[in-house]
Amino acid sequence: MAALDRPDGVHWREAKGDDPIHIDADRYPELFEGVLGKRVIAFLVDWALLAVATVFLTIILAILGIFTLGLLWPLISPLAALMWLGYFAVTIGGPTSATPGMRFTGIEVRTWDGARPGMVQGALQSLLFWLSWTVTVFVVLVPLFNQRRRCLHDYLIGTIVINTPDQIPPDARVISG
Template identity: 45%
Template sequence: MPIDVKPHAYDPGTSPELFEGVLARRVLAFAIDFVVIAIPIVLAAMFIFAFGVVTLGIGWALYWILSPASVIWAICYFGATLGGPRSATIGMRMMDLEMRTWYGEPAYFVLGAMHAIAFWLTVSFFTPFILLVCFFNQRRRLLHDIILGTVVINNAARAQSLRMAGVHA
């Protein structure tokens, strides 16, 4: 059974507008996504606290579920948003970014969920200095992008506006 090896769909040499400013906007998108993920967790913690007060401390036993629920919530958030029709989290949408496979296809739920897991594992095991990998490759991919075969690029509207403005003409 032959394996169909596909070429890279996005070339920074021929389409630099796809990669223009992606790194800085990716950091801002991460911060936005962090807030989006944190809000329900903080609300749940406040509810558990209030429930504990009402039940004279018995309800505080629910705090044990907060940590695993946070992980599940984050994985589902990234899987659903990156695997959605726009292949972007809420933060990425606000920053006009999208994630694609290296051969140009949109992301899907499992890829989005694995992207989040791979990010947290690489940063946890290799320290945040692993994020410096993006400065040593043309497509500005991070280690977890390389491992999973993804690339984060400007969305079509932003790329077109950069092309029309002649940013790299």
């Protein structure tokens, strides 16, 4: 392995577990091919999973609310919001650095320097994603104008979304430095 592959970490083909990997869109375009479309599909999968979970949480708290004379009903919205936040914090901050939707589409989140994000960074990424949507819908245009397909919240929190390295075929195009 050339020394050039290690300024930020291990070359992505040799990374194991929590190794930070060298992420360079110019040298390793295969890490970013199709990421934008996969992000959209991953979002829809995660949203559907969370919507189903929210319906179940609402039903359970509504039934329990009857027995508590309505005392639990005001907790439905805050608990649902915490469930959504926890989902992203635990999955993005976990060992796979990806939500179930991301794993389904073969992408993962890494920090700018190629390491796996922690739970706090996963929670912040989720919060910034939802907050950026409330500010402007033009947030969807940001990834169309950068090589790494980073969204606004990725820039703000210092993350990047790449194809999961172990799913990239060995004969994928690698540009030598």
